[in-house]
Amino acid sequence: MPCRNSGRLRTEFRENAHVSATPGMDFGENSKGDLMKTRITDLFHIEHPIIQGGMHYVGFAELAAAVSNAGGLGIITGLTQKTPELLAKEIERCHKMTDKPFGVNLTFLPTVMAPDYPGYVSAIIDSGVKIVETAGRNPEQYLPKLKDAGIKVIHKCTSVRHALKAESIGCDAVSVDGFECGGHPGEDDIPNMILLPRAAEELTIPFVASGGMADGRSLVAALALGADGINMGTRFIATQEAPVHENVKQAILNATELDTRLIMRPLKNTERVLNNPAVERLREKEALLGNNIQFEDIIEEVAGVYPKIMTQGDMDAGAWSCGMVAGLIHDIPTCKDLISRIMAEAKSLIEERLTGFLDE
Numbered sequence: 001m002p003c004r005n006s007g008r009l010r011t012e013f014r015e016n017a018h019v020s021a022t023p024g025m026d027f028g029e030n031s032k033g034d035l036m037k038t039r040i041t042d043l044f045h046i047e048h049p050i051i052q053g054g055m056h057y058v059g060f061a062e063l064a065a066a067v068s069n070a071g072g073l074g075i076i077t078g079l080t081q082k083t084p085e086l087l088a089k090e091i092e093r094c095h096k097m098t099d100k101p102f103g104v105n106l107t108f109l110p111t112v113m114a115p116d117y118p119g120y121v122s123a124i125i126d127s128g129v130k131i132v133e134t135a136g137r138n139p140e141q142y143l144p145k146l147k148d149a150g151i152k153v154i155h156k157c158t159s160v161r162h163a164l165k166a167e168s169i170g171c172d173a174v175s176v177d178g179f180e181c182g183g184h185p186g187e188d189d190i191p192n193m194i195l196l197p198r199a200a201e202e203l204t205i206p207f208v209a210s211g212g213m214a215d216g217r218s219l220v221a222a223l224a225l226g227a228d229g230i231n232m233g234t235r236f237i238a239t240q241e242a243p244v245h246e247n248v249k250q251a252i253l254n255a256t257e258l259d260t261r262l263i264m265r266p267l268k269n270t271e272r273v274l275n276n277p278a279v280e281r282l283r284e285k286e287a288l289l290g291n292n293i294q295f296e297d298i299i300e301e302v303a304g305v306y307p308k309i310m311t312q313g314d315m316d317a318g319a320w321s322c323g324m325v326a327g328l329i330h331d332i333p334t335c336k337d338l339i340s341r342i343m344a345e346a347k348s349l350i351e352e353r354l355t356g357f358l359d360e
């Protein structure tokens with residue numbers, strides 16, 4: 001099979017001073033967090049190939065602006081805003097906090113009563129946002145309107161076949177979510193060590209690695225496997241600017257890589273969540289009812305729980321998305337410190353550790 005995108009790293013460093021490595025991490029005298037140029041930084045006009053994925057009740061203007069101000073790509077979560085009008089206001093708030101590019105996530109849910117997607121699309125276009133992250137169902141019917149408005153679309157998917165579909169309908173990039181990811185990993189259970197190089201073998205458009213990404217090691221590994229950057233969810237929740245209750249950040253810090261669970265598999269809507277009493281209750285129902293389980297059986301554990309968890313810090317109110325990467329999260333830095341640290345660590349890994357292996 002021809003390998004269109006894995007031969008070499010499409011990456012080069014551009015010297016950029018003023019960004020220091022995080023205290024406690026010593027990269028030596030040359031430890032500047034340098035800019036990295038990839039097809040993703042070029043596509044979105046950002047400094048670093050690091051994206052903050054849309055997150056329900058987390059992706060408000062504060063977080064999106066902080067990530068974008070730090071040189072990454074921040075993303076507002078569209079459906080967290082109850083109406084298109086409220087989304088327009090949230091975008092306006094974000095415009096006031098940053099003059100850097102940021103995006104909006106539009107998640108196409110498998111529901112009978114669909115949200116007002118045409119309204120959300122119009123709100124995004126009218127607000128001047130130039131980047132949209134789509135997720136969930138096929139976004140094809142909204143692409144012409146988005147593309148006509150000059151919007152770049154990155155579609156999040158969990159399989160090579162869905163990534164190829166996204167490419168064929170005209171998406172500009174894809175975010176490839178491995179089995180490790182917080183949120184919805186799909187039903188194939190392919191981890192990123194396999195999924196990313198498979199995506200590289202098949203895709204022509206650029207893609208970012210999503211799921212399990214936390215630090216410079218993740219970024220370098222993702223680039224080595226053929227991606228042009230990384231997308232992070234859980235890691236960005238444990239940052240100073242993430243506008244969620246402190247209990248959420250502490251829960252992530254306290255969690256290990258063993259503490260997530262998969263729920264809703266019998267409903268073919270699998271979600272990776274942090275374990276808690278509500279999740280255990282839900283899983284008992286799944287074990288009891290098997291494939292006969294209906295959404296109504298677990299409504300108490302999953303419906304409308306996000307505001308209680310993310311805003312009020314009631315950590316046992318229900319099931320909430322969290323990635324295995326929680327095991328790699330040990331602090332609550334600012335977005336700027338986090339991104340600078342990732343870039344400095346990536347540079348050090350490439351220039352020192354990896355180059356050091358080469359036999360001269």
Ligand SMILES: Cc1cc2nc3c(=O)[nH]c(=O)nc-3n(C[C@H](O)[C@H](O)[C@H](O)COP(=O)(O)O)c2cc1C
Pocket residue numbers: 052053054055056058077105107134135136156177180181182183184210211212213231232233234235320321322323324325
């Ligand atoms: C709390 C939480 C809420 C999320 N909500 C959404 C969402 O509404 N739409 C979406 O496309 N992805 C959502 N995601 C997925 C993330 O955008 C991202 O793809 C995922 O977290 C990557 O895996 P990681 O957590 O290992 O970094 C959510 C993830 C988390 C942790």
